[in-house]
Amino acid sequence: xxxxxxRRLGSLFPMLAxxxxxxxxxxSERAPAADRDAAGGATPEPASLPRTxxxxxxxxxxxxxxxxDTVSNPVAIEFGAEGVAIVKAGVDEPASGHHHLIIDAExxxxxxxxxxxxxxxxxxxxSSRTERTLAPGTHTLRLLLGDHLHxxxxxxxxxxxxxxxxx
Numbered sequence: 001x002x003x004x005x006x007r008r009l010g011s012l013f014p015m016l017a018x019x020x021x022x023x024x025x026x027x028s029e030r031a032p033a034a035d036r037d038a039a040g041g042a043t044p045e046p047a048s049l050p051r052t053x054x055x056x057x058x059x060x061x062x063x064x065x066x067x068x069d070t071v072s073n074p075v076a077i078e079f080g081a082e083g084v085a086i087v088k089a090g091v092d093e094p095a096s097g098h099h100h101l102i103i104d105a106e107x108x109x110x111x112x113x114x115x116x117x118x119x120x121x122x123x124x125x126x127s128s129r130t131e132r133t134l135a136p137g138t139h140t141l142r143l144l145l146g147d148h149l150h151x152x153x154x155x156x157x158x159x160x161x162x163x164x165x166x167x
Contacts, residue, residue, distance in 0.1 A: 048111030054153035055095040058083035060143040067162035074131040075166060077101065079143055081128070084157060089124030090148055097145040097153060099123040101130070104139055107158065113150040122150065134166045 063078040065071050085096040102108075105119035116122050123130070141164065145157035152158075 049113070049149075049151055051111070051151055051154035052097075052147040054155050054157050055084050058095070058145075058153075058157050060084075060099065060145050060157055060159045062141065062143065062159060062162055065162070065164050067160075068164075070165045070167060072167045073133045075134055075164070076129070076131055077141070078129040079123075081145070084145065086126055086128055087148075088126040089122070089146070089150060091126075092148040097147050097157065098126055099128060100144045100146050100150070101132075102142040102144055103132070103134070107142070107144065107156070108152075110152045110156050114144060114146050114152065122146075124150070136166050138163060138165050 059082050061080045061082075063080045064076060079099050079101075081099075083095075085093065086098060087093055087096045089098050100114045100123065101121040103119050103121065108114055108120060114120055114122070121130070121132075140161050142161045143159035144152055146152060
């Protein structure tokens with residue numbers, strides 16, 4: 001029984017070595033030549049997804065806190081919107097979307113769905129307020145509206161950045 005198991009494990013080592021040999025290499029080194037661009041670099045970027053047209057005059061903004069405010073935890077944040085209906089994610093209605101709060105991060109790729117992480121907080125439930133616990137110090141906040149599929153509108157409906165200090 002042990003000899004059979006050892007033989008099976010022994011046959012796995014060459015396959016494992018082949019898989020490991022490809023790890024850590026740039027994707028352009030592993031991709032077939034037909035998949036590389038003319039310059040010999042990485043594989044081409046995927047096509048962007050269709051974007052929902054933004055309603056004219058639509059805007060999002062912070063009701064609270066205000067730019068420059070010093071606040072304490074938990075930080076109460078309220079979002080405002082004009083010229084656009086705030087609906088739950090998945091609801092495909094004209095002139096609508098839902099909020100995404102960007103904390104201490106840049107705008108994401110606007111041709112793709114908005115990522116979800118501690119820096120990109122989704123409000124797919126259609127809510128317009130939250131309480132967040134942030135580390136003491138200075139933070140930047142920004143709002144980005146997403147359509148029913150979490151994709152930013154065209155052009156994007158994005159707030160001005162605000163800076164707050166958490167005590």
